[in-house]
Amino acid sequence: MVAQPVFDEAGAFLGKNGIPIFGVADARSLDHKAPEGFRPSDFLPNAKTVMVMARPLPLTVFQAPRNNRVYSFYTSSFHASRPALFSRQQG
DSSP states (O other): OOOHHHHHHHHHHHHHTTOOEEEEEEHHHHHTTSOTTSSHHHHOTTOOEEEEEEOOOOHHHHHSOHHHHHHHHHHHHHHHHHHHHHHHHHO
16 A cells, blocks of 8 residues: 555645545455446556545535536546646656
C-alpha cells in the first residue's frame, strides 16, 4: 500500500486544493466490486493502488436543472487534474 509520508503529503496537497476527502485502496479489491468499464484494471492493468478523492457538493447541485449538474461534473474533472499531476510527480 502507500507509505505513510506519501499519504500525509498527498492529504496536505489535496486539502490545500479544495479536495478534503481522499483515501487509497488496493486496486485488485476494487476490480471485484466496480462494474465492468469502471474497474482500475480497465484503465491501468498493472495498477496496484488506487487513490480516490472527493469534494462535498452542496445540495443545490442536485436540485439544479440537469444542464447545470453536467457543468459541475465537467469542472470536477478539471479539479482532478492537479492531484493527478502531483501523484505522477511523486512517483
